Amino acid sequence: MSRFPLTARGTGAAVLAFTAFVAAHAFQITELLYISALLTVAVAGSVATLYLVRRTERVERFFDPDVGTVGRDLDVHLRVEIRSPLPTAQGRWRDRLPDGVTGVPEGVFPQTGSGMRTGQRGVDLHYSVTPQRRGIRNIGPISVSSTDPFGFARRRHAIGRPLPLTVTPAVLTLAPLADQAGDVGGTMHATTDQIGQGSDNLVPRHYAPGDSMRRIHWRASAHRDQLMVRQEEQESTPTAIVVLDRASGRWNVEATRAPGGDRGFETAVCACVSIAARLVQEGYLVRVVDFDGAALSDPIDGGDAAGIERLAIDLAPITARRDGMPETLAAVLSGETVGPLVVIGGVLTPPDAAALAPLAHHSSLPVLLAVTPTPGALAEAAASGWRVGRIATEDELEGAWADAVQRGAHRVFS
Template structure:
């Protein structure tokens, strides 16, 4: 009812006063009160007409800087309102609708505008800042502009229904580099220097084995031998790493399967995943991001290509858990190959799971395992067979867990 009532407190008082004049005039016979009451009602009618009878069109567009918001970081929202109205409009207030995935104060003064009969559309630029609160895609809008007549008797709220979808990417944590472990981790950029002086004539092709990147296929040798061949030197000169996140919902809460940001543990796993990718790419590794069932979550990102990491962050804004549990398939993904670092991120991790992933540790120069909710001595057993393990907790410092896993083989990151 409050939204439908067109009068302000002052206008409501004027209406009551006008009606009272009619009643008192009838009781006392003072006809001047009738004229005064009619004048008040006429002013009220004119005030409402000035707001509701003017034809007005508005187009709202929004832009963000940066284009993709990040959890915990601020972004600038610029709102452009195109206005065409036949009569001058008084100043008012504006309020933009902010979803739960963002926080911010989106309100202010909407300026007065003159008549647009002789001119083109006027443009009003508004701006405010928002902070990412929850990963996902969230709609900003609609925009509401509330204005009053010059006498402050009537009010009107215009709601412009255009909404803008805002992508909120997961946060990234600056992890310690792996440069001190280059030899043990399969080599970083310094390994490439060992290949300097080898031209295209020195390429060595070998038979393709499951797990080799399709980008390393040597097509000339493949055509000559009528079987898939890959470039052996590229494997040596381009260090590779894999980041694997287990999305099986049995290891998380069921909420993690339906909406981003619903399960704090799964959110920690996502942050760990994108942070590990950013660290490895920065260190010069070519990184592939996989699910434990073999699904490629992001195409291979070449070493030092941080622009592709930004694209990955936007892709991971909507990633959720899935129904199947496929941790046991991890061994087949790395069978027959030896690679650089493998970062495995899981939720609940039982002692029985250790046997499922035991062979993988022998196919990596730096196998790293991070669990949100380890059970019993599961991580101790994994460390005994070669995994560098760590506990990641939503309230703890991920960088500490990462450094401890790389440096000591065991790190509990509780705050």
Template sequence: MKRAWPLTLRGTGALVLALACFALASELGIVELLYFGVLLTAVLVVSVAVLYGTSRADGVTRSLHPDVSSVGRESAVSAHVTLRTSLPTSSAVWRDTVPSGLRGEATGAFPALGSGLRGAGSGGTRTAELTYRLTGARRGVHSIGPMTVSSSDPFGLARRTLVFSARTAVTVAPAVIDLPPLADFSGESGGMLQTTTEQLGQGADNLVARPYVPGDSMRRIHWRATAHRDELMVRQEEQESRPEATVVLDRSALRWAAEAKTHPGVDPGFEAAVSLCVSAVARLVYDGYSVDVIDADGAVLAEQLDGADAADVEGLVTQFATLTTRRDDQLPTLRRVFAGVMSGPVVLIVGRFDAADAESVAPVAAHSALALLFAASPIGDALRHASESGWRAGSIDPDDLGGAWAAAVGRGVSRVS
């Protein structure tokens, strides 16, 4: 915010002293006091004129690395601040406004700049580069800014605050937790696992290349075959090397806090569920599964992710930065999504979960080679009932998602809290 009064406490005192000198010089007839008052006034006028008449804010641009932050992850921010100034500037103090969804200290000493009149083609501008670090605190899209630069004259009589109003949107994605692998359960997964990322280079000979046709994903281009045939070729995986998995995130607003419907990042339970969802997807993709991510009614939340494709996982995590709940309660209809089909691993993530819910989703477990269920707010013996119907059930602990995952995978039922 701009200062309405340009003088500092020292400058205000000097102004009061100058006015007192004028009054006393008139009352007492002391000419020297009049001269001293004029001198103080002149110094104050020059101080204000130098600060307010020689420079102005031109603009600020910010860049982040990485481009998308995530909860608990630190990002480096580089701010390029441009001033138009005709005189050299003294050092100042800068501060960038950090929203509540981010944590960090965005303040420091602003460097002294030379005159913008020097140097051909400068256009009277000088640029300073500032860096600081921020940590994602709450999922969602947040804006950094405005930035202020406060400077004073060499005598400390006047102060000016330049405001750079430009804001920069920062996307804070859900945290991805490293979950234990399902490698020990490949016999229950419904198919043979693909090779993991460290074996990707060795798996090319197991793929069949065919000519590219419109609609094929560019990620499937087989560059070695393309160079050999002098035409675009795409990878055609063998059917048995593409096991599939499904992750279901129940977004019913009735099962989560009311705020989760309109504002991402405010309901701890839903945030833990979203984090567990993207973490489970990342784990399954890394283990070689092609993963479908759906809502409880079968609505697709993201395009199918290919096994061992880290880029797909990053895209999903970014997409889920703004995910919220919805009004409809579709969990009782989940059985219809899997009716008549056999699936590989199924991961079901819900909020409030009672015995009636356990009964409604019981048939789904029979259609999955490995059925995992996680509830943020289980009621009574709901998890035990789910376990009896074939689910490996566990409660979501926001502080230990990895432990909840490992416990549910390793036992029929678990409560981790």
């Protein structure tokens, strides 16, 4: 938008005033001097009313809903108050949208009356936007282009400050675990959890590196011709763990700069919150951590829908920044036995799969999803007990998850 203060009408009036002034001297017509002076005063007065007269401006802004979600429409509401001793004519308004948010934030700004009168103190505006990328996005400020009552001058200026909008990752609806056995299901199916030794309700499982030799179940080992260890069942709230790989070395550099920059990392974040939502619906107490075991959000109780909303908000600003290694995760979780253990990674190599192999025996439902697996990585993970899948895009997530938890298929790609 040009910063020139005159409209086309005002420019024409100024040109006409100058022409009348020149003609008055050239043809000795005194009346043209009056016309020139009148037009000059009118144009100058119009500019003065917009730029010199004191105005009071204020804007209130809110979003509906308060938090945006990638791919879902959101309404932006504004109430703009402009009070001036003089009325202003109809103009235009435009709100500023950041990268990652699309919409048509502009329209006609109605004329405003004199501030000396009651009424017309506020103008209500609204428009819809669609967030396209996760993160904290500043909406605003709004700029208003107004003109004087004669339409000779215009003024475009910003009002208010930007308001941050939190854009959370999309939450996809994933297949349930209803077809799983009782020891896999959450409180919606069974309420058992396995812990260390005991004399009642003993359940043998495969030996995993790090298990105490005193827990070896010799009868079960002899029966199955492989080492088995004891664990007992007790009534409790079953736990599920979702692990999001944030190591910068396994994502594109854009994933470390700002949310929404790397499509692969966005797929992983979407998978993280979607899987957590599915497990919470199943009744699990869900923990969401990264590869070094650090919590990315507070634990979420089974059936707690508000907890998923908090998780989505906590994941809105995260980027890839830590250098967590699979070996670190294996060490952190080696002493735990949980229900579902879902690991979501970026670049997955055969050495990474080998480092994660021991964890498959500490979970009743080990699932490993990778955005960019290298040749042979998923095959090695599947051989060690993981249910694996590739999720290069969000469109592949639903199918990969269904294959893993319902049919138990290993989606192995060479």
